[in-house]
Amino acid sequence: MKVILVDDEKVIVDGLKKIIERYIPECEVIGVAYNGLEGYKLIQKRKPDIVITDIRMPQADGLDMINMLIDADCQTKFILLSGYADFEYARKGMQLGVKFYLNKPVEELELRDCVCQVIAELRESRSKLQEVDDLRQEIHSRIQESALRDILDLGNDNTVQVEELLQIAGIPTEGKSFVCALLEFDNHLGHMKELGLAPVFRHVDRAFGRYGTVYRFRYSGSQAAVVIAHGEGIEYGNLVLAVQRMKEAVFQESKLSMTVGIGTVQHKVSDLSQSFEEARYALSYKIIKGIDAVIPFHEISSINRYRNRVPEDLIAKLESGIDNMDQVECVGIIREIFRGMEAASPMDLQLQCLNILLLSVRKMSFQKLEQNDLLGRNILSLEGISRFRTLGSLEEWMVQVIQEIIAFKLEHNIPKKKDIIAEIKDYVSTHYDEPISLADLAARFFISPYYLSQLFKQKTGDTYINYLAQCRIGKAKELLEKTDLKVYEICQKVGYSDKQYFARLFEKLTGSRPSDYRKNLPRA
Template sequence: MYKVLLVDDERIITEGMSKVINWESIGTNLIGTARNGIEAYNIIEENKPDIVISDIKMPGMNGLELVAKVHSVFPEIRFILLSGFSEFDFAKQAMQYGVKHYLLKPCNENTIMDAVSEICEDINQNQKREQFIRKMKGTLESVLPYAKEQLLKEFITNHYENKDLEYYQNLFNIDLNTPKVRLVLFQLEGKFEFEHMFAIKKIAEQIFDSYMVSCSVGETILFLIEDYCNYPKLYAQIEKIKKTFYQYYQIDSTVAISESGKISNANKLYNEALDCLTYRFYLGEGGVITKKDITYQNPSDELEFYYDDQTFCRLVKSGSWTNVNKEINTFFNQLIDLRLDINTTKSYVIQLFNAMIRLCEAKEMNMYLTKLTFLLEIDTIQNLKSFFESVAQEITLSFFEHNNNKHSTIIKKVIETIDQYIGNQNLSLHWVANEMLYMNADYLGKLFKKETGEKFSNYITRLRIELAINLIEKENDVKVFEIAEKIGYGENPQYFSQVFKKHTGFTPSEYKRESLQGS
């Protein structure tokens, strides 16, 4: 119920109104009466009524003075003024303080009850309105951070222009005068799921001192942070994020950091960070890359790279893996030193790759052509080199076997033993020499290298990788640990995966996925 106070210097009026009007029927409770404005104000201070019904003409403090004083302290209290005078000036003064009900004496109880009921209804509506506004404000406040983050994300990735950001800056409290900001991009390496992106995002949010945006963009995690003007501190925080994430998931990450700049240039900083991230093609996975690390040749200064494919092909046909491997190192070192545009670099590798596989018979050449899709998707030059080496070694050794199809009796026995025990994790040069052939291991190793052109350990590794590839391509549901057991890596599938990636540029799981997509 709403509290009502009656104020009139005529006791007969206050007593009459107190008794005649059924206050409860109109949702009110009469809390008392006062004989003048001074007495009324004291009661108002103590009880804070919702509605005051007051005469205007009273000694000490009249009704208009009471309204003015109460309005300055308790503006929410409503007034109904009673007067025997109908002068317009009274009504005009009362309206200045929000008084909407000005009743002329004498007035019956129905008139007063109607006025009180109208005020009660007005208070009800105001309370509902305020409750709704508070609720909507709470909802808006909970949504605003996400909306702000989405807006900045769209602006950073070039979906909005500066004028759009200026339009929203007041709503989202965006300070376009923030002195400096940086863009930091995290790229997870190898195979990963959305949960891993979410995890590194949360780890970074806890470690960074402050950030304006934290979101995923494609397969990267983006942070817009205020520039600390302390690069060593930022670098230390990034290393802590990488290390913490790796401890939990054993997944490496590459980080790109833009230069510092104004928030209005965030899109430029974003593209700069993307360029840094792409440059991991030359620098390798798992690093922290800044603009200072990028040394691309300018298109106008870019030199034409020339390499003699025919010389390389003659080496492959000779069957000498030592010479071929040396030439591959020379070829890739030249590309690394030149730091050409990545697509240009890949085009030179593809050109040499095609020249090499054309040396093969049609069936083998077609098989190698299907691996071009793998080559195109490799994202570091070291992995590209490993992939190229694995194919070159296969082709070179096939020519070696063709050129030297007659091995000595001892080496034939060694190869037969290898073929028979390839799945045995104890297979090694010493094991074959001591346990199977009963001869000096060093001598056997030199003899094997002389007749095959390949070290014993390299031969074993190559053969095992070839077997692994065959298993992956023939058995879609084969598990990595099953392959490891079958080809002699025992109970160490992780080491097998490392060796496989070193020789092919892919982990077994990645190779399997690409093989399925290619088919």
């Protein structure tokens, strides 16, 4: 603790300094002054934790000095000294918030006990302030993460809403370039469950420290998203190397392996979701690149450049057959697709099969499929396909894959295709008070987040984010009308953690603040 001594008698100052050095090792005397005005200037400059000051001094006495410092918003704690046992001085000191008052001559133990009480009070006060700051930072981080998660799932045609979310979250975008990465941890998550993602995020911060701002958060299940915003151009090769180093460092420390998909660099914030979708798409190609790989988006683009592409209408029919779990129809479509294939090298045929499979299950949650050992480890891998080197054997392999997917859906009681948006609306109307992101819904309803986002907009004319907000604010209106709950309590009950964000959103959707809405309700 830093201490300044103020007294017009040098012998007193020297004596106090010796006592502190001998009996109070937690403290360091960083300066002395011999009158109130000199003390005021020194304290303003050095900002000590504790000031021990005489009351009667020339130019400005101790109480005048304290009063000036309080007016200057000084947070120092004061101990008053006086050679006069005059309660009036103590009373004036207490009016200024001074709790500690000692008479001269000061005894060593008395001074030590008094200073130790001040130290204990300072530590307690700072601990409480730190708790408040930590809570405030946690709330701010959650708001930013929630906004970014919504932005990543919105798509590229919601520029206005993206800008609103960024403004609410206080995320600067002017003159920034953006790039996203998606980290997926393997199925052995014992270390992650025990330690959480904090060790991973420390390595993320360290690896990308050269960039302006890095946001990282759990996206869903075993996935974490990383969003980089940088004021200058982002050199893609260096970024990929940084990801590789981060991945290796995480494994060395936590024995946690991951596969990483990296999107391309975007120069408009409205294209942020495009970079993320590219990262997600790149990650799905781990069945070709292998688990524990770093997969930049541009590296997988060549996989889609086949000489004999399958017509989109056949892929759409295959999707429909899988949705409806119609095994006969799916097998027939596979046969039709292979009848249209021309001769090609075994590797081209193998990659073509994987491409067909990826396209046909693009609506699904790939993580769900991987839960099945046969699908995740033996079939959905280039290593598994390499055994099949003829068109006929690959055709039978594709039939087996589709049959396994349908069997997996039946085993997990995944319903046939119906109005999934209606189901999602019903689910949201019941669980609106929970943190249900688009990714969470996608995993629950066995569908890919990107496809769900597009389907929701197509079916309802609005984004899922807007629908959830409308649902929550509608419930908030009901609670304002029918209960005496305070606004912050209603905020929490409808799924928001930040009262100010809730109030702004409420005003945007209703035209008035929550408190004003309640005041203007018609009286019975």
